[in-house]
Structures are given as structure tokens and as C-alpha cells.
Amino acid sequence: MNSALSKPLEVPVMLAIDKHLALQQQVFFEARLLDDERYNDWLGLIDEDIRYRMPMTERRFRKDRSAPLAFGGGYIFDENKGRLTMRVDRLQSGLVWAEDPRNNVRRIISNVEIWQGAEANEAEVYSIVTIHRSRIDGEEKRFVAGRRDIWRETAQGWRLALRELKLDNDVVLDSNMNTLF
Amino acid sequence: MINVDDLIDQTTGAQRRVIYADQAIYEQELERIFGRCWLFLAHESQVPNPGDFFRTYMGEDEVVVVRQDDRSIKVFLNTCTHRGNRLTRADRGNTRAFSCNYHGWAFGIDGNLATVPLESEVYFNEIDKDQFRLVPVEQVDSYHGLIFGCFDKDAPSLADYLGDMRWYLDVALDAMPGGTELLGATQKVIIHSNWKLSVENVCGDGYHLGWSHGGALKATQSGDFSGFTVGNSNVNLEGGMSVAGLNGNSVLATLDGVSGYAFYPNPTLALKYLSENRAKAVERLGKLRGEKLWGSQLNLTVFPSLQFLPGLNWFRVYHPKGPGKIEMWTWAIAEKAMPDELKQQILDNELLTFGPAGLFDNDDGDNLSACTVQSRGWRTRQMPVFTNMALGRSGKRVGLPGDIASGVVSEHNQRYFYRRWQEHMQAKDWSEVPQYNLNPLEAKDEQRTVQAA
Numbered sequence: 001m002n003s004a005l006s007k008p009l010e011v012p013v014m015l016a017i018d019k020h021l022a023l024q025q026q027v028f029f030e031a032r033l034l035d036d037e038r039y040n041d042w043l044g045l046i047d048e049d050i051r052y053r054m055p056m057t058e059r060r061f062r063k064d065r066s067a068p069l070a071f072g073g074g075y076i077f078d079e080n081k082g083r084l085t086m087r088v089d090r091l092q093s094g095l096v097w098a099e100d101p102r103n104n105v106r107r108i109i110s111n112v113e114i115w116q117g118a119e120a121n122e123a124e125v126y127s128i129v130t131i132h133r134s135r136i137d138g139e140e141k142r143f144v145a146g147r148r149d150i151w152r153e154t155a156q157g158w159r160l161a162l163r164e165l166k167l168d169n170d171v172v173l174d175s176n177m178n179t180l181f
Numbered sequence: 182m183i184n185v186d187d188l189i190d191q192t193t194g195a196q197r198r199v200i201y202a203d204q205a206i207y208e209q210e211l212e213r214i215f216g217r218c219w220l221f222l223a224h225e226s227q228v229p230n231p232g233d234f235f236r237t238y239m240g241e242d243e244v245v246v247v248r249q250d251d252r253s254i255k256v257f258l259n260t261c262t263h264r265g266n267r268l269t270r271a272d273r274g275n276t277r278a279f280s281c282n283y284h285g286w287a288f289g290i291d292g293n294l295a296t297v298p299l300e301s302e303v304y305f306n307e308i309d310k311d312q313f314r315l316v317p318v319e320q321v322d323s324y325h326g327l328i329f330g331c332f333d334k335d336a337p338s339l340a341d342y343l344g345d346m347r348w349y350l351d352v353a354l355d356a357m358p359g360g361t362e363l364l365g366a367t368q369k370v371i372i373h374s375n376w377k378l379s380v381e382n383v384c385g386d387g388y389h390l391g392w393s394h395g396g397a398l399k400a401t402q403s404g405d406f407s408g409f410t411v412g413n414s415n416v417n418l419e420g421g422m423s424v425a426g427l428n429g430n431s432v433l434a435t436l437d438g439v440s441g442y443a444f445y446p447n448p449t450l451a452l453k454y455l456s457e458n459r460a461k462a463v464e465r466l467g468k469l470r471g472e473k474l475w476g477s478q479l480n481l482t483v484f485p486s487l488q489f490l491p492g493l494n495w496f497r498v499y500h501p502k503g504p505g506k507i508e509m510w511t512w513a514i515a516e517k518a519m520p521d522e523l524k525q526q527i528l529d530n531e532l533l534t535f536g537p538a539g540l541f542d543n544d545d546g547d548n549l550s551a552c553t554v555q556s557r558g559w560r561t562r563q564m565p566v567f568t569n570m571a572l573g574r575s576g577k578r579v580g581l582p583g584d585i586a587s588g589v590v591s592e593h594n595q596r597y598f599y600r601r602w603q604e605h606m607q608a609k610d611w612s613e614v615p616q617y618n619l620n621p622l623e624a625k626d627e628q629r630t631v632q633a634a
Binding site for chain 2: 054056065066067071073076077078083087089094095171172174175176177
């Protein structure tokens with residue numbers, strides 16, 4: 001199922017332990033920034049050339065013989081920095097009524113693997129994000145997605161350069177995805 | 182049967198809220214609406230080759246659409262005729278046979294029962310395989326690439342069912358040679374909304390646009406859209422129209438020939454395509470449709486549950502899952518003649534605006550769910566809700582079929598939608614369902630309009 005995200009390096013190499021710990025902290029810190037709706041601070045962790053993508057998925061037979069879709073399945077998210085900023089602008093516009101009163105949202109980041117990336121200053125990070133949203137009255141919603149990130153070390157610290165997401169729901173079970181993974 | 186005479190009041194534009202909550206009313210809808218009307222199943226472009234199949238729903242009935250070797254389309258209940266297991270579990274694919282997971286019965290793509298395991302040993306070769314063919318959907322037909330099915334053998338033909346709505350549909354489906362295609366995988370979202378609320382939101386409700394979608398408008402709008410502003414503080418009623426009275430089908434339209442692309446952050450490519458092909462569209466559709474409708478925002482609704490919006494370019498069908506739940510399926514729609522780069526941009530922008538994480542769509546879900554859940558309250562469900570805006574302010578326009586109200590903000594289309602719902606729910610069969618195409622187009626009308634314009 002997650003083959004698209006499962007491309008470990010041929011010989012996985014760990015980062016030096018201090019770098020490993022610093023990046024792991026960063027991954028959890030990033031989740032807390034989003035939980036706390038500190039979107040501008042979050043954008044500060046995003047590299048200028050970010051690709052942030054979540055493809056549409058389908059249920060197909062393993063040995064499916066049909067022709068691929070001419071223009072691909074499409075992406076739920078296919079964002080560069082400008083588009084992520086557009087989403088943040090909408091969330092902060094004060095006009096997204098479904099988010100006011102605010103919903104309680106927590107991201108649980110687990111199964112974190114950190115490996116040396118293809119470039120000397122890059123790390124490849126695999127993780128699973130569970131987004132738990134407690135909405136009006138007893139309404140609880142949950143998204144689960146696999147993530148493959150590339151984080152890049154800069155003079156200002158680690159910056160996110162790539163995030164490939166695989167949502168585990170072929171049918172989205174919530175009426176909105178006013179959220180970032 | 183439930184008497185729905187008092188549940189919709191056409192004179193005041195009121196609906197009783199019980200219609201969004203009651204299980205028995207919902208069961209009657211499955212029989213009298215989804216069991217009787219022509220329902221969209223798939224686009225021809227989704228099953229191009231023999232053996233291609235696509236799994237979908239008609240009401241709560243699961244069906245599979247299959248392209249045959251002779252290129253015709255057959256549609257079957259997606260259920261094994263032996264013990265009733267689901268037949269195919271894939272969304273789509275290509276196959277020579279459908280094998281049941283339970284006991285291994287295998288059916289050809291033409292629906293014939295081809296293989297019964299241990300046929301001689303345990304059935305003693307006495308099974309009549311003809312009796313166990315897959316159950317076909319009674320009527321299947323297509324219109325400009327859209328495949329429809331109907332469970333009722335007495336239903337009017339698809340062409341008559343669509344009626345004069347075809348004149349508007351052709352703006353979206355037949356403006357360019359080659360017609361249309363759907364792009365992308367099926368975007369499936371569960372919404373805890375009654376299906377009618379989702380349909381009415383799109384069939385006629387331009388009113389919510391500036392308010393519900395204020396945040397999204399602010400983020401994406403690049404051009405004028407009928408004078409709309411964030412916060413619903415302005416509208417230009419002359420810039421659009423609401424068209425209904427076409428057997429429950431309806432159109433909401435702007436009239437400038439470009440504003441379909443007003444919610445593309447960068448519409449350059451689309452506007453270039455429109456200007457390069459305008460003459461061809463006029464040649465094929467006539468001056469009125471080619472100049473004023475092609476490229477405009479159109480909300481097209483085919484009763485009961487198909488809606489598509491050329492311009493914003495989403496194409497959607499709602500599958501009911503009980504009175505309080507739908508599965509909403511969406512694709513992007515493009516004209517085949519469009520350059521690949523524009524098609525890719527259309528798929529991308531459709532997902533940005535109306536996909537599962539769409540900037541617009543994510544505003545609607547919570548409103549419609551809340552309208553639904555509110556209607557469950559014992560006291561609340563006795564109350565009416567209203568679509569009474571601009572009541573009585575509609576009429577004929579020369580050269581345009583239907584009963585027409587000014588602007589994309591009126592509740593004219595919703596009233597006709599609920600009128601059609603009531604007519605079907607009252608009628609015991611098709612012989613009791615009234616047929617109407619108000620202000621039918623006459624050849625001389627079209628000619629006069631073309632000359633005058």
C-alpha cells in the first residue's frame with residue numbers, strides 16, 4: 001500500500017547522533033506549531049523550493065491491466081510555497097467559519113526514521129502522522145497518513161524541502177480538510 | 182407511502198425539514214427518485230477499451246459499468262447471483278471476467294455466467310446458467326459522452342428526460358469537436374448531509390458564495406464574477422441568470438463568456454484558449470451560447486444528483502447513504518480539444534478549489550452537515566425552511582428555454598428542484614410524473630436572437 005513512500009536508501013546511513021536528535025526535535029516541534037495554529041512560524045520552517053504533495057488514491061486490483069489515467073490521478077495537495085501560503089492566508093482570513101470556534105487538533109507523529117539524504121546537507125525522514133480533530137459537540141475526526149520528507153540543513157537550521165504524503169483513506173471521512181499534514 | 186403534499190409549498194417557497202431527516206421519506210426517495218430517474222454512471226472516457234469497468238452506485242445499489250467487445254456499454258448490479266456477495270471490489274480496471282470471492286463463480290463481461298466451480302460434481306450439470314446471468318440495469322444510454330442508467334423500464338428516453346436542458350448541456354459537452362473527458366481519480370468524500378441539501382447548494386444557491394466562501398474568494402479570485410465581493414456586500418443581477426422549469430434540471434449562469442475562470446489564481450492559459458476558440462464555439466453553438474455562455478460559469482444540474490460546473494470544471498455525483506449521509510464523487514472535466522498543459526492545470530485547480538482539501542469545498546461541508554443534523558430535532562423538524570427569494574420574479578427570455586430569473590443569486594432553481602422532488606414523490610409511476618419544458622425553444626427564436634445579437 002505504501003510502496004510509493006517506501007524507498008529506503010540502499011545502505012541507510014544514520015546522521016550523527018546530535019544532528020539526529022536535533023532533527024527529531026524539529027519534526028515534533030513542527031507538529032506543535034501546526035497544532036497551535038502558528039502558521040507563519042510554520043512557514044518559516046518551509047524551504048523556498050518546497051514540494052508538498054498528497055496524491056489521490058484508488059482501489060485497483062494488484063494485476064490491473066487498464067491504461068493509466070492520461071493526466072494522472074491528481075493530487076489532494078500539490079503545493080509549492082506560494083500555494084501553502086495561500087492556504088495559510090485562507091485559514092487566517094477570519095472568514096473560515098468552520099474553524100471558529102477553534103477545533104482542538106493534535107498531530108501524533110510516530111514511527112520516525114531519520115536517515116542521511118542524497119545530499120550531504122539533507123536528511124530523509126519517514127514518519128506517520130495521525131491528525132486527531134475534536135470538533136463540535138461529540139464529533140471526532142481522524143486522518144492517518146504516511147510521510148516521506150526531505151529536510152535540508154541551512155545556516156538557520158533544518159528546513160523542509162519535500163513532503164510526500166499518502167493518505168490512508170480512499171474515501172475521505174470528514175467534510176473538510178482545513179488542516180496541514 | 183408518505184403523502185408529501187404538505188412538505189413542499191410552492192406558493193411560499195417552503196420545505197418542511199422532516200424531508201432531511203426521516204428514514205421513511207428516504208426509503209421512498211430510493212424507490213421513487215433513485216429507482217425511477219436516469220442517473221449518471223460514468224463518462225465514456227473512463228471506460229475507453231473493451232473490458233474496462235467502473236464501479237459506482239445508483240442510489241444505494243452498487244453497479245458496475247462495463248465496456249463490451251462491440252464497444253457498447255452494459256451495466257449490471259455488482260452482486261453475485263448465487264449468494265449475493267459483492268462482485269468486483271476495485272474502483273475500476275480492465276478484465277475479461279468478474280469472479281466472485283465467495284465460491285468462485287465467474288461471469289463474462291457480457292454478464293453471462295461462464296464458470297461454476299465443480300459444476301458437474303456438485304450441481305450434476307443441472308444448473309441453468311442463463312438463469313444466473315448478472316442482473317442488468319433496465320435502461321442504459323449516453324448523451325455526449327455521459328453514460329446514464331435507469332432502473333425503470335417505463336421511464337422516458339434519456340433525451341426526453343433531459344428535454345430542453347440539452348440546449349444548455351451542449352455548451353459544456355459539445356462546444357468543441359471531440360466533446361469532453363473526465364480527469365483524475367475519483368475524489369470520494371463522505372459528508373453527513375442530506376443529498377438534497379448538497380444539490381440545492383449548487384443548483385441555485387449563488388447567495389452563499391460571497392459569505393460561505395469569503396476566505397477562499399480572498400485567496401483565489403483573479404477576475405470579476407457577476408460583481409461578487411467577499412462578505413456578500415455587492416452583486417450584479419444583470420450579470421447572470423437562473424434557469425429552471427426543465428423537468429427538474431437547472432442552470433445557473435454568468436453571461437460574460439469568461440468568468441468561469443475567475444477562481445483560477447492564474448487564468449492566462451484558459452483565457453487564451455477561450456479567445457482562440459471563440460469563433461469555433463460560435464460556429465457550433467450559435468452566437469448567443471458561443472459568446473455569452475461558453476466560458477462563463479455554469480452550474481448545470483441534471484435531476485436528481487448530477488452536477489457539473491464548466492469553468493470551475495468540477496463534475497460531481499452524489500450517492501445517498503441514508504437520510505443524513507452522502508458519498509460525494511468528484512472529477513475534473515475538460516474539453517478534449519484543450520491543450521494538455523491546460524488540462525493539467527484544470528485538474529490541479531479543480532483539486533485546489535473543490536477537491537477533498539478544496540478551498541471552496543471545505544466551507545460547504547460543515548454548513549450542509551449542520552443543516553442536516555439540525556433537522557433531526559423533534560421540534561426543529563416540524564419547522565419549515567425557505568427558498569423564497571425573488572419568488573414570482575421569473576419569466577421567458579427570447580431565445581432561451583426555461584423559466585428564467587435574473588442573476589445567479591435567487592432561489593428560483595431550488596424551488597423547481599423541490600417541486601420536481603415533490604412531483605416524483607407523489608407519483609406512483611412515470612405515468613403520473615408531469616413533463617414540462619417551459620418556454621421551449623423554437624427554431625425561429627434562436628434565429629432571431631442570433632440576428633439581433
